[in-house]
Amino acid sequence: MTKLRLAIVGFGKIATTRHVPAIAASPDVELVAVVDPKAKSPDVPNFASLDALLLDGPDIDAVTLCTPPQVRSAQARLALAAGKHVMLEKPPGATVSEIAPLVAVAQAAKKTLFATWHSRCAPAVEPARKLLAERTIKSVTIIWKEDVRVWHPGQDWIFAPGGFGVFDPGINALSILTRILPRPVFVTRAELGFPANREAPIVVEMEMADATGLSIRTEFDFRQTGPQTWDIRIETDRGRLVLSGGGAKMSDGGNGVVDAMKEEYPTLYRDFVALTSKGECDVDLAPLQIVADAFLLGRRRTVEAFEF
Incomplete structure (x- = not known):
């Protein structure tokens, strides 16, 4: 099976302590790039913006968005428009209403949008x-x-x-x-x-x-x-x-x-790989609606x- 080539967008604490080890432990996912205007990875190419990655970066299949929720919707739209699968750290966005349009775009393109709840x-x-x-x-x-x-x-x-x-x-x-x-x-x-x-x-x-x-x-x-x-x-x-x-x-x-x-994040990546193989979405907004x-x-x- 070909590995899912993935970029992490937002390389802060949650990305370095949870996502990177989970990806390293996954036989089906490969980290090929990092996007962050300040933080850098010593192991893969680094880009200051998602636009720069999509323009000049290595081929990727998916992105994991670990940025603050205020900017995730725009980043998810950009990634989906480029034909990439998208994993959203929790919470999936800054508002409830911004998520449904993303689901519609993902489903039309047969791409995965995965709102994770680790x-x-x-x-x-x-x-x-x-x-x-x-x-x-x-x-x-x-x-x-x-x-x-x-x-x-x-x-x-x-x-x-x-x-x-x-x-x-x-x-x-x-x-x-x-x-x-x-x-x-x-x-x-x-x-x-x-x-x-x-x-x-x-x-x-x-x-x-x-x-x-x-x-x-x-x-x-x-x-x-x-x-x-x-x-x-x-x-x-x-x-x-x-x-x-x-x-x-x-x-x-x-x-x-x-x-x-139990390692929560490796489970998320196993689920993400399974969803991408079928081009399906998994977006439960119940916790966000309560907030x-x-x-x-x-x-x-x-x-x-x-x-x-």
Whole structure:
């Protein structure tokens, strides 16, 4: 089988620590170029822009867009117009409505548009989904708190309009939630704390429900220091089910069921290769829609100014 020749666009932390190792571990994908105006790879040709790559670069079959969400839509349109498959880091874009036109372009060209949700590939997610399908769910609590200075050091774009703020990690929790619950969920209340000097929230409290009235309470915070918390706690008719470590571990009624490390990004690339072989798209916008509704419905309050 011929390898998928791929370029990474946006060569920041997530690209270097997650995508590059995943590509290196994949027998079906080859990294042949990097696009970034500043960061460089010592291993493949580097280009300052996607236009430059498409004009003068090596032949590629696909691109992975690891740039901030504010610019991904334009880059995806450019890549699709050039006949390339496109993988989108999460979140897939800065808005919900910009994605549907990209799907239409990809489908017309029989190219793949893959909106990835890496946390859905964590090892406890599918076991949790199967267990919950057989239970009555009474309530859900999500506690997702991390240190932005550790995970996004100096990255001011994350607090700019369209940068998502604390929803950037929080959407990982929402991607798991919308995968493991049996019914769609929607926002009923939200309170978003914006630093006095920033344009995206640093702390969010949100309540959701489903059509049966299931209570879902969510706390996101980008100011956590020390141990980081990525937990989803689910009360059921057969006891408490807890996903921790961002979906790496699952405890069922105090009994450890899953406690393993699974490489999320190699799974994404296996799925991407399979999709490109058929020219199919995989674009689930449920997590992004929840974030959009939180901004639409949520009450805004001002909190202490934030500096990296």
